[in-house]
Amino acid sequence: MGRPIEITGRPAWMTRFTDNTRLAGDYREGRVLLAGDAAHVHSPFGGQGLNLGLQDAANLGWKLAATLAGRAPGGLIDTYAAERRPVAARVLHNTRAQIALMNPVPERTPLYELFAELMDLDQVNRFLAEMISGVGVHYGAGRTLTGHFVPDLTLEGPGRVRDLFAAGRPVLLDLTDDPAVRKTAAGWAGRLDVVTGSPAGTPGPLLVRPDGYVAWAGERNLEEALTEWFGPPYGGAGK
Ligand SMILES: Cc1cc2nc3c(=O)[nH]c(=O)nc-3n(C[C@H](O)[C@H](O)[C@H](O)COP(=O)(O)OP(=O)(O)OC[C@H]3O[C@@H](n4cnc5c(N)ncnc54)[C@H](O)[C@@H]3O)c2cc1C
Incomplete structure (x- = not known):
């Protein structure tokens, strides 16, 4: 902030972004429903925002359609916020963790090195990949496939x-x-x-x-x- 930046050449596109991190307290107020960046913003690390918003829309769309058609069971529309808000909270959490890991603080070097070592483990890699890609998202899942994304059989x-x-x-x-x-x-x-x-x-x-x-x-x-x-x-x- 406040530092001059030298730009050589003619930029094709310019924008600004920050690590502004916010989550709406509720996704619904009467007939108004929030989805996408209107409901949650976070640093772009990991490229998760668009996916998160699209999944909000996929979750909400059929529930909204059923409600408007008058065939939704009671409370269906409220499962949208109940399912999606915790998912966004988790993304805010992991993007904050990425910011913490990217901050070059010399005292934290052992922590960065330890994290890098952990990332050599397959299980850790899978955990992080499923978290960042959204593949690991599930809704109140137990021991069965219920609540998980259907396998692409x-x-x-x-x-x-x-x-x-x-x-x-x-x-x-x-x-x-x-x-x-x-x-x-x-x-x-x-x-x-x-x-x-x-x-x-x-x-x-x-x-x-x-x-x-x-x-x-x-x-x-x-x-x-x-x-x-x-x-x-x-x-x-x-x-
Ligand atoms: C630098 C950067 C890199 C990113 N990289 C990735 C990435 O690699 N992968 C990823 O998944 N996500 C990425 N994201 C996040 C992603 O861009 C956003 O999460 C996504 O675009 C949000 O979509 P949205 O439709 O919810 O909101 P928006 O894209 O903000 O769309 C909202 C639209 O509403 C319009 N609008 C606002 N107010 C009004 C109004 N009153 N009336 C009518 N129209 C209005 C706006 O003009 C805008 O077109 C990145 C974000 C940034 C900043």
């Missing part, structure tokens, strides 16, 4: 899982070709895509939200999970 017939979400609907991956699963899913026909496939060595049926996160991996009743995330079945209460 290749299914015999339907192909890559990642290509199944273009319609913006939830997807039930009926990997066991189970008639009971199909019968339950029929109650949500038109709101849910059911895909049958049988890749080798993959988990049982998975209910995946339109943003790609697993809502159910067989740990409880499927009807309960469908109702919790996508409202009651046709013919059920609140039709």
Whole structure:
């Protein structure tokens, strides 16, 4: 700040940025919802801001659409802030850590060296890569795949899982070709895509939200999970 900078040549683009770090106290005030940099700002280290904002939008979009269409289960819209704000807080935390590590303070040299040594370990590398890329993001996950991003399986017939979400609907991956699963899913026909496939060595049926996160991996009743995330079945209460 306040130092002259010599610029030789003609710059094609000029901007300024700082390590300004802020997180909105709440992502929702009535009908106003915050996403992207409006909800969180941080230093650009690690190139995480755009990804974070896009994931906000992916999380919010289908919940907002269901709410506006009058078919959202109670409280669905509030899961947006509940899920996404902690993710942003974590990014603010790791970008602050990067600033601390980049500050050349001679007394901290042993700490920098120790961190560099740790980064030689595969497990540490994986942890940091998953954190910076956002691949490690999960929502209240337990021991099953629920709350995690769906693995990009290749299914015999339907192909890559990642290509199944273009319609913006939830997807039930009926990997066991189970008639009971199909019968339950029929109650949500038109709101849910059911895909049958049988890749080798993959988990049982998975209910995946339109943003790609697993809502159910067989740990409880499927009807309960469908109702919790996508409202009651046709013919059920609140039709
Ligand atoms: C130097 C730098 C490098 C970065 N590098 C990366 C990177 O490598 N990877 C990464 O993922 N992220 C990176 N980021 C972060 C990323 O750029 C932002 O997180 C992202 O652009 C935020 O998108 P956004 O749509 O939320 O907000 P913005 O991009 O700020 O978009 C908001 C838009 O709203 C408009 N607007 C504002 N007020 C009004 C109004 N009243 N009416 C109408 N329009 C309005 C603005 O003009 C702007 O176009 C970087 C940021 C900086 C500063």
